[in-house]
Structure formats: C-alpha cells, structure tokens
Amino acid sequence: MSATVNVMEHAVPPESKLRALLRRLRSGDEVAHVLTLTFAASILLITGLLVRELWVTSHLSRAKFGWMFLWTSTWDPIFDNFGALPFIYGTMVTSVLALLIAVPVGLASAIFLSELAPRKISNSLSFLIDLLAAVPSVIYGLLGVFIVVPLMREKIGPMLIATIGQVPGIGKFFQPPNYGVGFFTAGIVLAIMIVPFIISVSREVLITVPREQREAALALGATRWEATWKVVVPWARPGIMGSVFLALARALGETMAVTMVIGNDPKIAASLLAPGYTIAAVIANEFTEATGDLYLSSLIELGLVLFLMTFILNGLARVLIIATERGGGHSA
Amino acid sequence: MRKSLLVVSLVLCLAVVIAAQGGGVLLTGAGATFPNPMYSKWFDVYHTLHSNIEINYQSIGSGGGIRQVLAGTVDFGASDGPMNDDQIKEFKQKRGVDILHFPTVLGADVPTYNVAGITTDLNFTQKALVAVFLGSIRKWNDPEITGPNPGVKFPDSDILVVHRSDGSGTTYVWTDFLAKASGEWKSKVGTGTSVNWPVGLGGKGNEGVAGLVKQTPNSLGYVELVYAIQNKMPYGQVQNADGKFVKADLASVTAAAAEASKNMPDDFRVSITNALGATAYPVSSFTWLLIPSQFSDPAKRDAIKDFLKWMLADGQNYTEALSYARLPKPVIAKEEQAISRIK
Secondary structure (H helix, E strand, O other): OHHHHHHHHHOOOOHHHHHHHHHHHHHOHHHHHHHHHHHHHHHHHHHHHHHHHHHHHOHHHHHHHOOHHHHOOOEEOOOOEEOOHHHHHHHHHHHHHHHHHHHHHHHHHHHHHHHHOOHHHHHHHHHHHHHHHOOOHHHHHHHHHHHHHHHHHHHHHHHHHHOHHHOOOHHHHOOOOOOOOOHHHHHHHHHHHHHHHHHHHHHHHHHOOOHHHHHHHHHOOOOHHHHHHHHHHHHOHHHHHHHHHHHHHHHHHOOHHHHHHOOOOOOOOOOOOOOOOOHHHHHHHHOOOOOOHHHHHHHHHHHHHHHHHHHHHHHHHHHHHHHHHHHHOOOO | OHHHHHHHHHHHHHHHHHHHHHOOEEEEEEEOOOOHHHHHHHHHHHHHHOOOEEEEEEOOOHHHHHHHHHHOOOOEEEEOOOOOHHHHHHHHHHHOOOEEEEEEEEEEEEEEEEOOOOOOOOEEOHHHHHHHHHOOOOEOOOHHHHOOOOOOOOOOOEOEEEEEOOOOHHHHHHHHHHHHHOHHHHHHOOOOOOOOOOOOEEEOHHHHHHHHHHHOOOEEEEEEHHHHHHOOOOOOEEEOOOOOEEOOOHHHHHHHHHHHHHHOOOOOOOOOOOOOOOOOOOOEEEEEEEEEOOOOOHHHHHHHHHHHHHHHOHHHHHOHHHOOEOOOHHHHHHHHHHHHHOO
16 A cells, blocks of 8 residues: 555656556556565565564563573573573574484485476375475374384484494483483474475475486486486575475474473483473463563563574575585586 | 463454343453363353353463453453462552452362382372472482382382473462472472473473373373373372371362461462361362452443352352362352452
8 A cells, every 4th residue: 555655656747657657557567566565575574573573572581681691591480580592402403403304305205206206106295295294283293292202212212322322422412311202302203394395395396407407417428316416406406405494494483393292391411312492392381371571571582582593594504505506616 | 472462352352242242241351271161161151140241261371361460451360379469569550459369269289100010099298299309309219209108119210200391370389389398499499380390301281291101101290180080190199288198189179278268368369288187188279360359340340249159159069070179168258258349
C-alpha cells in the first residue's frame, strides 16, 4: 500500500508521465513490481523487528551480565545468575556432529539418485525423501527416545568407549558415563532429521547440471565416476552448499527432538557421550514457568544469541564457499 | 511472554464473542498445568449447572498464570507455588488492588526408580533423598539408602538422578521439600520451578522423567502422584517429619494439609511440605487460584464468588475420581470466610 503511494510521489506531475504510469499499471508490470517489492521488504522488516524485539526485551540481562553472559557456565534461576556458555557449546557441538554425519550421507545419496539410479527409482525415492522432510520433529524425537537412546546406551556407546575411547588423544571424546542421552545421540537424531533436506535439494541441483558437461567429460576419456565427481558435483556446488545451510539452520534451531534425547544438563563435557543442553531446548523448557524479570530477560538474550549464531555461521559458510571457489578455480 | 499473551488475548476475543452472543458471564483464567484436569472438570460441571456462566481456563504453566494475572489479561490466575512478596507488591502497584490466594486441591510428588531386581516399595529417608539429589551419595548400596530397607539387595552401581527439565510446579514442591529437609540444599540450590541441579539428567514433563527412569537402569526421579497413580508406576515411601515412612496416597496428602492448616496464615500462602503428623506425606502441596480482591464488573465478581462457594462444597466431591486429594475441612471453612474479601 505505502509502496504504491511512494511510486506516485516519485512520479513527477506532468500529464504524460502519469498516463504512462497508468498504462504500465494496467499492463500489470508495475503491480507485480510493487507487490513483489513489498513482500521482499516485509521479510527484511520482520527480521529487523525480530532483532529489535530480542534486543529490547533482553535489556535487563545485557545490563547485568554484559559480555560475561557468553563466557560463564552457571544457569541458576533461584540466585539469578545466568551464563550461556553450556548452551552455546551444546548447540554448536550437536549441529556440527549432525552435519558431519548428514553431509556425506546426504551427498552420496543425492549423487546416487541423480547420476546412477534408474530415473523411475530415483523419482519414487525422491518422493519418499520429500515426505521425510515434512515429518514433524517430535516424531524424530520419539524415534530417538525409543530406538537411538537404547541403542546408544547398550550397543554403540559401550563399543565406542571400548574402541575409540582407548585411543590417546581423540579417546577423550568417548568416555563414560554413557546414559544413552547426550551430545552424540542428539547429533545422530538431528542428522537423521536433516539428511532429507540435503538429499532433496542436492538431487534437484545435480539434475539441472547440463548434459553437455557430462558428455564433454566423458568425451575427454573420464570414467563415469570421474565425470560425476570432477565435473558434475563442482558445477552443482553452490546449490549443494545451499542445502547444507538449510540443514544447518534446522539443526541449530531444532527444539523438541533435541530436548528429548540430549539429557538437558547444562554442562560442558569433552565426552560426546555426556549429557548436554542446547539454546533452543532450554528456551522451550523454561520459558513458560519463568517468573523473575531477569530470568525472562536472560532467556530472551539466549534467543538473541541463537539468532546471531545462525547469522554468523551462515556468513562464515558463505565466506568459505567463496574462498574455496577461488582456490579450486571453478566457476559455477 | 509475547506469544502466550497473544494466545491468551486471541482466546479472550473468541470467548468474548461467544459470551456476547449468549448474554452470559465469561470468566477467563490461565496458569498451572498440574490441576488442569480438575479445573476443566469443575468449570465444565459448573457451566452445566449455571448455563449463563462460562469459565475459560488456559493451562499455560504457573509462571505464565502469575504473569497474565499481573498484566491483567485474565480475570484470575492459577499457580502451584504461591506468589512471593515482591510479586504481590507489584500486583498492588500495577492494579491498585490485592491478589488473593485460594487453595483448590492438593498434589504430591513421589520418588520413582528403576533398580534391577527390586520390585518392593523402597523407603527413603529425607537425608538420603537430599544427599542423592545433591550428589553426595552416589551409590545405591550406600548405608543411608540400605538402612531403612532391610532384606532388599542393592547393587553396587551409580545412581542416575532424573529431574524435570521444564519449569514446573512439580519441581517447586520437590525442591521445597528438599530445602526444608536440609539447610545445605536451601543455601546451595533453593526452591523454585527450575533450579540449578547439582547432578542428574532432565526429562521434559512427567512423561519425560518417567520415560528416562523406566529406560535407564539404576535411576531415581520424581513425578506427580496423579501421574504415578494413573500410569500404575511403582513409587517409594518417604520419611516424614515424625520419622515415619509414609506412602503417598490421597489420604496421606490430605493429612499433611490438615496438620499444616492448624496454623494457616490468613492469605493461605503456606507450604505444607514436611508437615508434622504421623500420617502426613511430606512432599505435598496446595495449588492455588489467584483472584484479584476487586472486580470492576459486578457480574464477574458474583460469578467467581459463587464458583468458589460451589468448588469448596460440591466441587470437592469430584477430586478423588481424578486422583487429586481433597482439601481438609478446616481449610474449607477458612476459605469460605475469605470469599467475602472479594469486592
């Protein structure tokens, strides 16, 4: 609405210009322009309002703790002492674990579906994968509670402790106690949740790589795999990275499935089998019952931290792409 | 807060529209989830008795209930823990009237556990529960645990403590009991709907705690009595202030309230954990309705007063069917007098 008014204001009075504008309005171009601009601007506006709201309502907490909020580990609603470090740590660790598991699996599946599988199988499987992406996260949480957690406690956990846990150095990441719930379990459940995103988007991108690219590679004597790995995948890399961002964003903000399997204990432990906590989970858990003003304000500041983390991680990932593109010499 | 505010106001708008069509009185409330089944039943039955009065209740949590009634978005609030002095002062400043507490029913927390080979009801001393939740007792075969359970063979395994991860009235009652049982708990951890737990894992909701305990060997957690009864979960007996081991049931919870109500303060803000009396179950609590002392709309005022009268008389007969403990008679008598404070 207001954007329409602006366009009118910018139009200088003379009759002919007005008539031209009216003509363009009638043809639909101007309407489409204004409408799309309004919707695009509204996204920026919503983001701006979100940040402002988080910033203003977290005022009490920011004033009291300052930067220490990010570096201290106590979360005590009774004595009004709040530090975000264990939650930041838990969010990072679970998301990174999820990506480490999900990216290779998802990319391999996408390559298989787009390059190797018969078209019929590829299409029907992709349909199923898109369905998986739409499953509500609480269902993945239940899957975690009833299948992944017991499996971790009785089989995978003890096995990891007995094998990798004995290796000097990386062994410290797999130490008892192993309750079945913890960073690693949350990472696995998150990975299961985000794999469909990576497969679905990456497959679409891989399919759109022009035939000529493959044919040229094959004509130069490349094997089928070489053509796929050295030509098709690099061509599709920006799209694949996009799918990874989408997956990362979902992993960072996931609440329900994580809180059901992570153990909800705000501690920083080297062992990935230890229980932990994430930002999204603690907000969901404590927000409804939080009564003190400082307590509420601290929970909101956690929301702000999560927002900024998503922002920074996405920015870093983008920088990474640009850097690797230069280094690799590919231009997509 | 914004979100719950939005939800409440949406519900309010909707409810106002509906009520306007009927020409009746609509009361809105929000708060504690623990008594929600009881309140739903009461408001439903009361509406069938008085078709012109409708009471709409949103179970958004005790903290939310207190915030909403402070903000004036609802006619009354509900909470599992009483409002503290600061909140009462804030209410007086913001709204210009007092906030009154009315106990409605009683609830209790019970310790639940999963220890290989143990099927009997275990006895827990107060000292044992405090030490386990502080992390100073770590093994099931600690003498403090084995002592009151002769004939039970305990494993030499670590105890896995399970607590609520979400803010909850259940946690408020449990930590209130631990704080009364131990000065160390009081100074180190304190009482609240969420606390800084020294040890243990968090489960979301009663079902989250129950799920973790059922799944994980050698675990010990706490759940609401109602939840334990309805899900037929085994639970232990807790030593009360008289030194007796008492199994939580509706009678022993009411007994705790009866004992505590002998010196009930006028504002009904009383903790009945660790009450005296041989039959009193020590981890019990009232749950309260939070009602402003003045209503600008006389129809609403009369409706809430009439509802309170009914709830204290006939309403109490619905408690047992839903596994809530009824209020003791002296408390009811005192509350009936307090209704006249609503102007």
